[in-house]
Amino acid sequence: MESITLVLDEALAERLNRVLIRWEARLPAMLEAPDWAQYRAFRWRRFGEDGCFQPVRHPHRLRLADLQRIDRQKAALDLNIRQFLAKRPCNHVLLWGARGTGKSSLIKALLNEYADRDCG
Numbered sequence: 848m849e850s851i852t853l854v855l856d857e858a859l860a861e862r863l864n865r866v867l868i869r870w871e872a873r874l875p876a877m878l879e880a881p882d883w884a885q886y887r888a889f890r891w892r893r894f895g896e897d898g899c900f901q902p903v904r905h906p907h908r909l910r911l912a913d914l915q916r917i918d919r920q921k922a923a924l925d926l927n928i929r930q931f932l933a934k935r936p937c938n939h940v941l942l943w944g945a946r947g948t949g950k951s952s953l954i955k956a957l958l959n960e961y962a963d964r965d966c967g
Contacts (some may be wrong), residue, residue, distance in 0.1 A: 854913060868898055878897075878899045880900070881899075881900045881902065884903070885902070886902035886903065886960040887903075887958065887963075888902070888903040888906045888958055888962070889901060889902055889905065889906075890903055902953075905923065905936055905944060905958075906958060906959070907952075907955045908959060909952055909956040909959060910957045910959060910960070911925065911956045911957070913952075913956065914949055914952055914953060914956055917948075917949050917953065920953065922947075922955065924940060924953060926956065926962075927940060928957055928961055932961060932964060942954070
């Protein structure tokens with residue numbers, strides 16, 4: 848009787864193992880702490896109810912000088928970033944506008960302008 852029970856347990860264990868493998872393939876990768884020293888930019892990615900920072904491995908190399916006809920917006924955001932880096936009062940920022948008006952490009956250019964500066 849023990850040998851039959853053992854065979855059933857092994858069959859059940861194998862079946863459960865296959866189910867677990869299928870479920871694990873659907874789960875997001877294990878979340879690791881961001882490596883702040885290796886990457887200069889991160890983006891927030893949602894995974895269901897949770898999320899994590901993922902590195903931007905190849906950020907665009909836009910410069911502030913590359914952005915045309917948004918001089919007032921560039922100046923205002925640039926001043927705010929410089930104040931933040933100098934640990935002086937600064938504002939939170941909300942960029943809004945139609946698609947293609949340069950919101951993301953402005954952030955990428957500011958990243959390239961200030962990422963290598965010491966913020967300590």
